[in-house]
Amino acid sequence: MNFELTEEQQFIQQTVRDFAQKEIAPRSAHIDATGEFPHAIFRHMAELGLLGLPFPEEYGGAEADALSVALATEEIARGDGSTALAYLAHIGLGSTPLHLFGTEEQKRRFLTPAAQGEYMAAFGLTEPQAGSDAGATRTTARLEGDEWVINGEKLWITNAPIAGHIIVAALTDKEQGRKGISMIIVPRGTPGLSFGKHEHKMGLRGSMSTAVFLNDVRVPKENLLGQRGRGYSHFLQVLDGGRITIGAMAIGLAQTAYETAVKYAQQRETFGKPIGAYQSVSNMIADMVVGLEAARLLVYKVAWLKDQGQPFSHAAAVAKLYATEASEKICRDAIQVLGGNGYSSEYPVERLYRDTRLLTIGEGTSEIQRMVIARHVLGSFAAQL
Amino acid sequence: MHAVVFIKQVPQQNSVKITPDKQIDASGIEPIISLFDEYALEEALLQVEKNGGQVTVVTIGGEEQIDALRKALAMGANQAILVNDPALATIGSLDAAKVGAAVVKKLGDFDAIFCGKQSTDDETAVFGPALARYLGLPVLSYVFKVHELDANARRVVVDRAMETTTETVEASLPAVLTTVKDLNQPRYPSLLKIKKAQKADIPRWTAADLGLNPTELAPKVTYLDRVPPPPRPKGSIIDGASAQEKARKLVDALVDTQVI
Numbered sequence: 151m152n153f154e155l156t157e158e159q160q161f162i163q164q165t166v167r168d169f170a171q172k173e174i175a176p177r178s179a180h181i182d183a184t185g186e187f188p189h190a191i192f193r194h195m196a197e198l199g200l201l202g203l204p205f206p207e208e209y210g211g212a213e214a215d216a217l218s219v220a221l222a223t224e225e226i227a228r229g230d231g232s233t234a235l236a237y238l239a240h241i242g243l244g245s246t247p248l249h250l251f252g253t254e255e256q257k258r259r260f261l262t263p264a265a266q267g268e269y270m271a272a273f274g275l276t277e278p279q280a281g282s283d284a285g286a287t288r289t290t291a292r293l294e295g296d297e298w299v300i301n302g303e304k305l306w307i308t309n310a311p312i313a314g315h316i317i318v319a320a321l322t323d324k325e326q327g328r329k330g331i332s333m334i335i336v337p338r339g340t341p342g343l344s345f346g347k348h349e350h351k352m353g354l355r356g357s358m359s360t361a362v363f364l365n366d367v368r369v370p371k372e373n374l375l376g377q378r379g380r381g382y383s384h385f386l387q388v389l390d391g392g393r394i395t396i397g398a399m400a401i402g403l404a405q406t407a408y409e410t411a412v413k414y415a416q417q418r419e420t421f422g423k424p425i426g427a428y429q430s431v432s433n434m435i436a437d438m439v440v441g442l443e444a445a446r447l448l449v450y451k452v453a454w455l456k457d458q459g460q461p462f463s464h465a466a467a468v469a470k471l472y473a474t475e476a477s478e479k480i481c482r483d484a485i486q487v488l489g490g491n492g493y494s495s496e497y498p499v500e501r502l503y504r505d506t507r508l509l510t511i512g513e514g515t516s517e518i519q520r521m522v523i524a525r526h527v528l529g530s531f532a533a534q535l
Numbered sequence: 536m537h538a539v540v541f542i543k544q545v546p547q548q549n550s551v552k553i554t555p556d557k558q559i560d561a562s563g564i565e566p567i568i569s570l571f572d573e574y575a576l577e578e579a580l581l582q583v584e585k586n587g588g589q590v591t592v593v594t595i596g597g598e599e600q601i602d603a604l605r606k607a608l609a610m611g612a613n614q615a616i617l618v619n620d621p622a623l624a625t626i627g628s629l630d631a632a633k634v635g636a637a638v639v640k641k642l643g644d645f646d647a648i649f650c651g652k653q654s655t656d657d658e659t660a661v662f663g664p665a666l667a668r669y670l671g672l673p674v675l676s677y678v679f680k681v682h683e684l685d686a687n688a689r690r691v692v693v694d695r696a697m698e699t700t701t702e703t704v705e706a707s708l709p710a711v712l713t714t715v716k717d718l719n720q721p722r723y724p725s726l727l728k729i730k731k732a733q734k735a736d737i738p739r740w741t742a743a744d745l746g747l748n749p750t751e752l753a754p755k756v757t758y759l760d761r762v763p764p765p766p767r768p769k770g771s772i773i774d775g776a777s778a779q780e781k782a783r784k785l786v787d788a789l790v791d792t793q794v795i
Contacts, residue, residue, distance in 0.1 A: 158729060158730065161724070161733070165723060166726075169723050198723050198724075199726035199728075203726060212726040212730070214729075417770055417771070418772055
């Protein structure tokens with residue numbers, strides 16, 4: 151076993167850490183308070199090459215491995231949760247499907263501008279009736295001549311109103327059920343495409359998640375991404391990779407909560423002693439260390455599996471489940487360590503708690519992760535359900 | 536144009552600890568490019584972007600300095616050179632300038648040399664002016680704005696930051712420019728250039744490669760003592776029912792400690 155990062159991984163980690171601490175972290179409270187999308191930060195991230203980090207150089211990417219992407223995500227999330235979520239939606243959901251399943255022409259037209267940061271990318275999967283049960287997708291796409299005509303509604307689509315393209319999951323063959331789902335690329339400005347309001351959310355308020363309405367949206371036949379009818383298995387593959395980076399994002403948020411709690415426990419005094427001297431507080435700090443360390447090992451390991459070309463679906467579910475739940479606990483305990491100040495927006499921990507709360511829900515709820523993990527061990531019992 | 540930039544990798548501020556026997560504890564040191572050298576590198580990159588040409592970045596030191604050079608390459612420098620010779624391990628600032636001059640002569644063709652006004656570890660501020668002296672070139676120190684750097688017209692015009700005033704000066708090229716803080720906004724390394732920077736072939740030059748006799752470069756200054764900075768007093772959180780009360784307590788505390 152080798153737990154050392156390569157020089158390149160260390161370099162990426164350090165560069166993104168410097169950038170995030172100087173350029174992102176100081177704006178986090180403002181982003182949360184106003185719900186403003188951090189456009190300037192993303193323009194800067196594009197200059198650095200962050201927006202195409204995992205993609206091939208020929209499409210404007212940096213060709214970094216999955217572990218580097220996890221490390222970069224962790225550092226961005228240490229700076230700001232909203233920025234991290236928008237970043238992940240761009241890289242993991244809006245761009246990765248093109249990298250995995252796109253034709254040369256699709257990669258040139260859609261992956262390249264996304265990787266170069268000319269625009270943000272988005273992925274439209276969730277619907278009013280199809281969240282965890284993505285197989286229940288109702289949005290339809292019918293072929294009329296050389297065009298797909300798409301109708302339906304999507305919910306909670308991160309980056310949608312600012313995206314240069316949205317990859318939409320739609321039923322191309324209704325009677326086939328799950329096997330009738332395909333992915334179709336919808337460029338921005340396509341007539342019939344409109345958006346709901348910027349959702350008022352508990353946390354991650356600077357990331358734009360809106361409803362997407364598709365009303366007789368027409369795109370060329372060539373915008374079918376991957377194979378017709380294979381959309382469901384395609385996006386499960388995309389979501390597996392997304393789970394690694396959601397885990398990394400959870401670690402980044404928890405790291406900042408932990409650091410804030412440690413500093414506070416060292417400085418704040420009650421009854422003549424720093425509060426960290428009391429076991430009730432120091433135990434929480436110790437548990438945070440364990441949670442962070444274990445989450446990192448799980449997330450980095452699954453990234454490594456992916457980089458080795460090994461199956462990582464099960465490990466991704468384990469890592470995502472553990473890291474996001476550990477992060478929630480760490481952010482919760484950080485508020486507890488800070489007491490009244492923890493509950494105040496003067497300190498970052500209440501924001502971190504609200505931000506991390508999404509992560510046990512988005513990109514596969516904890517309940518779905520447990521189901522995936524248990525099925526891997528017990529089998530699916532599909533016949534009995 | 537060809538710009539040569541001398542950079543030095545130094546410990547991050549506050550990461551240096553001094554052991555009880557007054558040696559430097561290397562264990563917790565976080566290496567960074569010396570602050571003023573980052574401005575020098577950025578200015579060279581900006582000038583070359585404007586005028587065309589290339590940037591060569593040079594450092595003198597051990598293998599650990601490679602990280603600084605790779606970072607400079609990822610920022611956009613075209614080539615890097617490491618002068619690495621155990622005989623130069625304890626070299627002083629003046630002799631480092633002698634080595635620098637030998638590097639520049641070996642490189643041959645160049646138009647401008649950039650370096651920070653001083654390093655943030657030794658803080659001697661000797662290197663740039665001494666380098667200019669050894670090369671017989673004009674030195675423009677404490678540069679905080681470059682108005683014009685024209686390799687064809689062999690002309691450079693800059694503002695220099697003096698203690699209380701500024702002055703605008705002109706010199707012929709080649710020249711040595713030493714840079715101050717806030718001359719520009721140093722860029723972050725590009726992740727797109729990291730792979731290339733990691734793979735880049737960085738030549739190692741020794742004293743012999745530069746035609747130097749190491750015995751003449753033995754340190755001429757000996758450290759007799761090191762006094763670590765006093766530990767920072769502990770911070771405290773000021774409580775109060777209102778902002779006014781907190782502010783009053785803060786002012787009282789600042790008066791008590793004679794800060795104000």
